Amino acid sequence: xxxxxxxxxxxxxxxxxxxxxxxxxxxxxxxxxxxxxxxxxxxxxxxxxxxxxxxxxxxxxxxxxxxxxxxxxxxxxxxxxxxxxxxxxxxxxxxxxxxxxxxxxxxxxxxxxxxxxxxxxxxxxxxxxxxxxxxxxxxxxxxxxxxxxxxxxxxxxxxxxxxxxxxxxxxxxxxxxxxxxxxxxxxxxxxxxxxxxxxxxxxxxxxxxxxxxxxxxxxxxxxxxxxxxxxxxxxxxxxxxxxxxxxxxxxxxxxxxxxxxxxxxxxxxxxxxxxxxxxxxxxxxxxxxxxxxxxxxxxxxxxxxxxxxxxxxxxxxxxxxxxxxxxxxxxxxxxxxxxxxxxxxxxxxxxxxxxxxxxxxxxxxxxxxxxxxxxxxxxxxxxxxxxxxxxxxxxxxxxxxxxxxxxxxxxxxxxxxxxxxxxxxxxxxxxxxxxxxxxxxxxxxxxxxxxxxxxxxxx
Numbered sequence: 001x002x003x004x005x006x007x008x009x010x011x012x013x014x015x016x017x018x019x020x021x022x023x024x025x026x027x028x029x030x031x032x033x034x035x036x037x038x039x040x041x042x043x044x045x046x047x048x049x050x051x052x053x054x055x056x057x058x059x060x061x062x063x064x065x066x067x068x069x070x071x072x073x074x075x076x077x078x079x080x081x082x083x084x085x086x087x088x089x090x091x092x093x094x095x096x097x098x099x100x101x102x103x104x105x106x107x108x109x110x111x112x113x114x115x116x117x118x119x120x121x122x123x124x125x126x127x128x129x130x131x132x133x134x135x136x137x138x139x140x141x142x143x144x145x146x147x148x149x150x151x152x153x154x155x156x157x158x159x160x161x162x163x164x165x166x167x168x169x170x171x172x173x174x175x176x177x178x179x180x181x182x183x184x185x186x187x188x189x190x191x192x193x194x195x196x197x198x199x200x201x202x203x204x205x206x207x208x209x210x211x212x213x214x215x216x217x218x219x220x221x222x223x224x225x226x227x228x229x230x231x232x233x234x235x236x237x238x239x240x241x242x243x244x245x246x247x248x249x250x251x252x253x254x255x256x257x258x259x260x261x262x263x264x265x266x267x268x269x270x271x272x273x274x275x276x277x278x279x280x281x282x283x284x285x286x287x288x289x290x291x292x293x294x295x296x297x298x299x300x301x302x303x304x305x306x307x308x309x310x311x312x313x314x315x316x317x318x319x320x321x322x323x324x325x326x327x328x329x330x331x332x333x334x335x336x337x338x339x340x341x342x343x344x345x346x347x348x349x350x351x352x353x354x355x356x357x358x359x360x361x362x363x364x365x366x367x368x369x370x371x372x373x374x375x376x377x378x379x380x381x382x383x384x385x386x387x388x389x390x391x392x393x394x395x396x397x398x399x400x401x402x403x404x405x406x407x408x409x410x411x412x413x414x415x416x417x418x419x420x421x422x423x424x425x426x427x428x429x430x431x432x433x434x435x436x437x438x439x440x441x442x443x444x445x446x447x448x449x450x451x452x453x454x455x456x457x458x459x
Contacts (some may be wrong), residue, residue: 011075011336016287018335023077026334027342030079032210034325034343037063037081038350039216039357040365043166045318048091048113052358054243058082058317060350061239066308066320067347071340074300077286077329078279079343080308083321084372085155086270088162089407090116090318094263097406101255114248117313119260121247123267124310124319130272131303142434143269147414149379150394151270154401154410156376161402163369166362167193188228192219193363200367209328212368219364232359239351243316258444265441266408271319275305278322286330324375389425393418412442 004020007013013020041059042052063081070078090113098112129135164170168190173179184190196219203211224231252260279302283295290296301322308320329339350357380398385391397414401407419439422430 007338011071011338013336013338016335018333020338022333023336023338024342026077026329026332026339028346029209029332030077030323030326030329030334030339031343031346032213033328034079034081034323035210035346035350036212036216036365036368037084038347038353039213039220039360040084040368041082041087041317042358043360043362043365044087044091044162045113046358048095048116049111050113050316051240051242053237053240053354054316056354056357057239057241057351058243058312058315060347062308062312062315062317062320063350064344064347065311066304066344067340068344069307070301070304070322071337071344073337074297074304075337076279076283076288076297076301077334077336077339078301078322078326079329079340080305080320080322081347082312082317083271083274083319083323084159084369085274085376085407086267086319086321087317088155088158089266089270090120092162093406093408094119097263098251098255101259111246111248112251114246115251115255116263116318117316118247118249118252119263120267120319121249121310121313122252122260123264123271124306124308124313126264126268127272127306127309128303131299131306142432143438144390144418144430144435146383146390146394147397147411147418149382150397150414151401151407151411152274152379153377153383154398155270155407156373156379157398157402158373158405158407158410159369159376160373161405163366163373166369167366168363169193188226189223189361189363192222192228193366195219196222196364197367197370200371204371212371215367216360216364219367220360223361223364229361230359232355234355236352237354240354241316245314246316247313262408262441262444265438266411267319269411269438270407271305271309271321272302275302275322278324278326286335288335389418389421389427389430392421412446415439415442416446 007020011023013023038056038059042055045055046052059082063079066080070076070080094116095112098115102112168187169181169184170178171181181190196215199218200211200215203214208214223229279295279298288296295301305320305322312318312320329343383391383394393414396417397410399410400413401410404410415435416439419431419436422428
């Protein structure tokens with residue numbers, strides 16, 4: 001039996017209506033559409049104090065291992081990597097919040113990101129426990145659809161705001177809170193960012209694979225060529241493990257039960273429902289739903305996602321999750337885990353090119369953040385805006401996430417208002433114990449530390 005025949009038999013390639021050649025092409029396409037995370041993740045987590053070179057290693061290795069597991073264990077054509085939105089929550093919400101708590105208590109921790117990594121690890125372990133039991137279905141079915149989609153849309157706007165800030169297009173203003181940076185068009189950085197937002201948009205409209213990655217690379221090359229930012233000192237380097245095994249579990253416990261639980265719970269909520277929605281949508285496209293519309297092998301997919309998060313935390317990155325960009329490979333015909341294997345192997349290359357990734361300026365990655373924000377914000381079209389008890393909590397979530405600069409606070413507004421509106425309008429039957437418990441947990445989160453809630457990154 002030849003190698004191709006063995007691959008066909010192991011991954012059921014022919015059985016699913018695909019070919020080895022098509023699976024390989026699909027894997028390359030998926031990698032091209034999501035490789036931008038190797039550039040963006042170090043830029044985002046680096047602002048929280050995580051060593052950028054260490055983030056490159058953690059990003060590449062966690063994405064590779066998790067995606068290889070998805071291919072070998074779940075036999076699904078989906079790729080995983082540190083999630084956009086979750087890395088922003090890590091860097092712009094959790095780390096500053098932890099620093100604020102420690103400051104109020106008179107403590108000085110130079111590396112609060114290590115405590116945030118510990119929260120990611122705990123969330124991953126909780127996700128693993130849920131993934132090996134039937135509890136995952138109970139949790140999945142307890143959260144209303146409108147809140148699931150509004151969280152995604154809110155994170156999209158949050159990423160867009162961060163992209164605008166990284167591009168230098170917006171600035172703080174004591175009179176209006178936020179305003180357009182009037183010097184934007186006199187500086188090369190913001191101009192480069194705006195130009196390559198349009199370039200990325202044009203590439204996407206032309207359906208060119210890897211549009212975001214291409215726009216980032218071209219923006220970085222333009223910046224280096226014009227002398228706007230220093231070019232990389234080299235191209236190839238040894239993997240940097242400076243962020244590996246840097247978790248501070250003791251520091252997480254010192255925050256107190258209510259605070260630590262709220263942080264872990266928010267990580268889990270976004271990760272779990274993002275994964276659930278992603279694999280459901282992708283499986284519908286790939287023909288991997290059963291006759292009742294359920295995802296075939298979803299247990300293995302969720303366990304893979306949970307394991308990826310746990311591995312990522314140990315390596316030094318924020319939550320690893322299944323990428324919607326996997327749809328690009330599915331559209332190319334990828335139907336089996338062989339597609340994921342190709343993606344996983346390609347991510348290993350990222351281990352050896354840290355100088356390029358860490359020298360990429362923020363305004364070169366800003367266009368990707370802005371456009372990913374757009375893609376995520378499209379989830380609002382799935383919300384029932386005609387029912388006030390659904391629309392108002394959804395809107396509070398969508399607006400709350402970017403306006404409070406906190407995914408946790410935006411989610412809290414949505415869950416609390418959802419339960420409250422259903423209760424006062426007599427629609428108790430639309431609630432369930434888990435949903436009510438989540439709302440109460442978020443309420444306790446608000447009430448337990450009122451003197452710290454106002455402390456955010458903008459302070």
